[in-house]
Amino acid sequence: MKILNSTALVTGANRGIGRELVVALLKSGAKRVYAGARDVKTLETIKQLDPARVIPLLLDVTNQELIDTSVKVAPDVNLLFNNAGILEFGGILEVPADKIVRQFGTNFHGKLNMARAFAPIIEANGGGAIVNVLTLVALASMPGLSAYNASKAAAWSMTQSLRAALSAKGIAVFGVFPGAVDTDMLAGVDMPKTSPAVIAAAIMQGIESGLEDIFPDPMSTQLYAAWKLDHKAVEKQFATM
Numbered sequence: 502m503k504i505l506n507s508t509a510l511v512t513g514a515n516r517g518i519g520r521e522l523v524v525a526l527l528k529s530g531a532k533r534v535y536a537g538a539r540d541v542k543t544l545e546t547i548k549q550l551d552p553a554r555v556i557p558l559l560l561d562v563t564n565q566e567l568i569d570t571s572v573k574v575a576p577d578v579n580l581l582f583n584n585a586g587i588l589e590f591g592g593i594l595e596v597p598a599d600k601i602v603r604q605f606g607t608n609f610h611g612k613l614n615m616a617r618a619f620a621p622i623i624e625a626n627g628g629g630a631i632v633n634v635l636t637l638v639a640l641a642s643m644p645g646l647s648a649y650n651a652s653k654a655a656a657w658s659m660t661q662s663l664r665a666a667l668s669a670k671g672i673a674v675f676g677v678f679p680g681a682v683d684t685d686m687l688a689g690v691d692m693p694k695t696s697p698a699v700i701a702a703a704i705m706q707g708i709e710s711g712l713e714d715i716f717p718d719p720m721s722t723q724l725y726a727a728w729k730l731d732h733k734a735v736e737k738q739f740a741t742m
């Protein structure tokens with residue numbers, strides 16, 4: 502899939518990895534980028550990056566009405582970035598039920614509902630790609646992020662189902678598995694993190710080279726290699742973190 506002249510839509514584009522995806526898409530020659538956010542006022546500086554190519558879009562991925570509207574507003578999309586996500590800390594026996602529902606609502610159902618809405622659009626536009634931003638902890642659970650891990654592991658499984666369902670329609674489906682990234686999401690956690698600009702650049706490179714599973718930083722690359730060798734060892738390592 503070529504980024505040059507593509508028309509992209511990025512969810513959660515107002516900050517963090519989403520914002521850097523917009524920057525990287527512009528740099529790679531995308532024709533137009535719909536930048537989705539729950540509050541369009543937060544997109545003003547992103548719009549200024551390239552007012553002719555960046556189109557702000559009101560989009561909460563948990564709101565089906567707004568998803569349906571976005572399909573009408575952005576009928577030329579051929580590259581969807583399912584980036585929006587939330588993380589709420591808590592162990593599996595303590596995390597409140599409403600937090601579990603909220604994380605699955607955004608991280609699983611939000612991505613799935615966007616994919617269902619845009620797959621026919623992308624197909625009608627001659628094919629393209631859907632990129633699901635998952636996480637390294639979809640592979641093995643970090644117990645302090647229990648509901649987040651679970652919602653992203655479910656989204657990984659959904660990514661594989663989408664891939665099988667959409668390959669004959671000319672739509673590639675990518676999964677992205679970042680390690681720790683330096684955004685608001687992990688602001689309170691003191692550990693080595695990769696910049697979101699590096700993550701976004703690696704995602705562009707992965708898409709261009711047709712890499713279905715993208716490990717976009719040193720932490721994710723190393724741990725994926727370890728997981729392939731001995732996934733139980735990685736599970737045990739994460740269990741102590």
Ligand SMILES: NC(=O)c1ccc[n+]([C@@H]2O[C@H](COP(=O)([O-])OP(=O)(O)OC[C@H]3O[C@@H](n4cnc5c(N)ncnc54)[C@H](OP(=O)(O)O)[C@@H]3O)[C@@H](O)[C@H]2O)c1
Pocket residue numbers: 512513514515516517518519538539540543560561562563584585586587588607611634635636637678679680681682683684685686687
């Ligand atoms: N940071 C990390 O270490 C890390 C590692 C692996 C994977 N990821 C994944 O990368 C993606 C981006 O995360 P980030 O690090 O950039 O986090 P972030 O800085 O917290 O940004 C999250 C983005 O998602 C948006 N969002 C949340 N709920 C939404 C909803 N219902 N509808 C639309 N937008 C919504 C937020 O919008 P508002 O401004 O309106 O809240 C924000 O733009 C997420 O899927 C996350 O799980 C992050």
